[in-house]
Amino acid sequence: MSATASTIVARLAGIAGDAYVIADPAGLDAYAIGGIRPAAAIRPGSPAEISELIKFAVAEKLSVVPCGARTKIEMGLPPRKYDLAIDITRMDRVIAYDPGDLTLSVEPGIPLKKLSAVLAEQGQFLPLSVPFFQLATLGGTIASAVDSPLRQFYGTPRDFVLGMEFVTGDGTLAKSGGRVVKNVTGYDLHKLMIGAFGTLGVIAKINFRTFPLPRDARGFVATFRSAGAALDLRARLARSPLRPLTLDILSPGVSPIFYSDAAARIDPNPLPPGLLSPELWAFTCGFAGTEKVLARCETEVRAMAAPSGAVSISILSDRQVHAAFARKREFVPIALASSPAAVVLKVGVLPSKMNDALKEVEAAANSESLRWAALARGVGVIYVALLPDAQSDETRMRVSRASTRIQDACEKAGGQATIPWCPIDWKAGLKVWGTERGDLPLMRKLKSVFDPQGILSPGRFVGGL
């Protein structure tokens, strides 16, 4: 290690303590992004320590990347410069939980699984059933804006994060919002931190509204010969008074990957055999409520599925719902494990354009002879996995052509497609964040306010931010 590097390590140890600085190559491998290791990783124990670290990084012109359990560290673009990983996993406490008020204040390093257990003791939960659930931290989930099948009913973190504390790129420890469920005091700066991939600040504390755990659930799976037919049921349901908690449509290509050994390793709950077919599209949704409510939902969905052209209809019991739900939640990790060079696009279009988008996906994948699978959320967000059989220049070209075609079509339809996951070597050749939008200059202004020296996750986000 060079003299400078060892000085840095000593200074870091002065801030967080010897035990919490990682500087050996083997230890740092765990923090590598695209094979690039930082000079050091540090595990701060408090917001004040994060603030000190950032001030130190500014003084030394070091670039920092905040991270949690690193399950999603390869999303987005690799950082332009990567000196220091700020690992927030030591900050894993519940700071305040007022179950009677359904509000929660928590540190970002807490694993989702641990937090779920704390909330479940009070019959509550956060609707953050996101991919990599077994390992992911809360902070990484919020910073990367991965979504949950439950968004159909509960929305996304912008709808239930009440406030935050964060450290900006000049070391300022700031808060915005609060821990009450309704609040317009000052600018909603914390909303900017959601999905910003650590480019505006390091999240130090998050306040949430919590929700009562739904008591009884019932799942529903109907198969169809076309995406259009499955989407027709979605439209009927949207016009009905029923309010499903989840609503996802699965392409025929989902069946083989959901029944694979890889899927079973990611989530051991067995999916009922025969539920999905490799030839058919599957419409899936889940409801919660009293027995009377669930009975009504069942009757009405059956009645709506038939005129939409359902081939089969299955009702899932409470236990089966959990297995099917876990598969939907883990679609991305399952897709990533299903190909040596999986590429996952995230499409956002109006619900009425989903059928066209899915047709384009199918055409693009077929014309490049790519195996593919798609999971389309009822709200108009589609995850598309392109699954080449090998990682080579030739498959990269095929994937590139297919993804460009899909991205162009989505933009023409007034939406967008980004590429959150792909082999890291392929990122430079793909439009990872889609085409730049007209609001990029406003985002640059914000970046210059929050991170004037450009040390926070530089280059990871949209437009090189």
Added chain:
Amino acid sequence: MDSRLIRDLKKLLGADAVLDKREDLLLYEYDGSVESARPNCVVFPRTTEDVVGIVRLANRYKTPLVGRGAGTGLSGGALPRHGGILTVFSRMNRILAIDAENQRATVQPGVVNSDLSLAVAHLGLHFAPDPSSQKACTIGGNVAENSGGPHTLAYGVTTNHVLALEMVLPDGELARIGSPALDVSGYDLPGLFVGSEGTLALVTEITVKLTPLPEAVKTLLAIFDSLDDATETVAEITARGITPAACEMLDGWTLRAVEAYVHAGFPLDSAAVLLIDVDGLREAVEAQVDAVADVCRVHHAREIRVARDAAERDLLWKGRKNAFGAVGRLSPTYYVQDGVIPRTKLPVTIRRINEIGKKYGFEIGDIFHAGDGNLHPIILFDASDPKQFERAVAASDEIIKFCIEMGGAITGEHGVGMEKDRLMPLLFSDAELDLMRRVREAFNPASLLNPGKIIPAKSCGEIRVRPLPIAGGSPA
């Protein structure tokens, strides 16, 4: 004001779209708050291009510029604190597109909140944010203030329903942020601009989510002989995980004022009533009515009435939504606070508010969006007596400080505006206020747009109020 600016504004917009006579301007020096500030001129743009032109002229003449919808705001957000051009959006009031299939609508900022809901009712949809002023207030104003309303308890406030904005920045540039499609890449700019109280941009077009109307609605009126019983009922409804669509509380004083005005059938001798809506699927509503009634009974409700039909329901809600009008009949000047507290702290906070009233010699009316802990204590005062006004403000500040001690905030839905900017240091550090200031300056560098709002000009040196620790956390 420079007469050349008036001339240029008239040239841009036409003489019928510019007011600059003193008697005309008088109408625009108030909003719904106790503040006042007179503009130098008032303009009425019809198009986005008009707004661009107005902003450019404001820049050329270095004149402050403030946007205004219907002027129903309660914190002076639409008042030109330092004079200048008041841009009133009442002529930009067209609903531009309704997309029933995708449950979206695009509107101009001057569209009246309830007009949008009326326009989409035949499609089984509505625009969920429902401020009490919804028959007058505009969606542009709702966006600026991030307005709430009784039913935001279940449906969320304005920011939860805004997908995209077209807006004119303070330098005259036109910008579009957000998207009708979800999850477009980049920072959540609508999240920042909604609720920025007209300090970052003038919004010229708004794309919102429309929400299906519920299949069934039941309205309960629970009548209590004790204020504590009513607030404890609300705390327990929350704690049991029941989410009514709305849960409002009126204390005895307020409901007597309302009853004299609206004749909704509120019992004149009670200490408090809760007005609770539950909605959703028929089967779910039945169960929820039972659950809510059960909690009310546990807490000694004297009587629980369930509105028999829509007419009876509307009458009860008319009482609630006209409460401030009813109070206005008693006194032309009253001071309404907008503090928010955790729902578990409702009983103690209400007791404290009434003690504060006694201390300052006011009878304080309590009317709350109780279900989300948003308090609107009303202090009547005589504006002709400056000492009384001072006392009203002192009492109000003491209430706000208590809300902050309880872990709350200074405004739940009315905004900071020019009324509460001096209170911001109670909640935010200098560094935090400076960060907000830098965000404002990034878009509004000369502070030409709505100057003197939200962020105090400089720290007033007050000591921040520290929230008390709350139980339930793991050890620090």
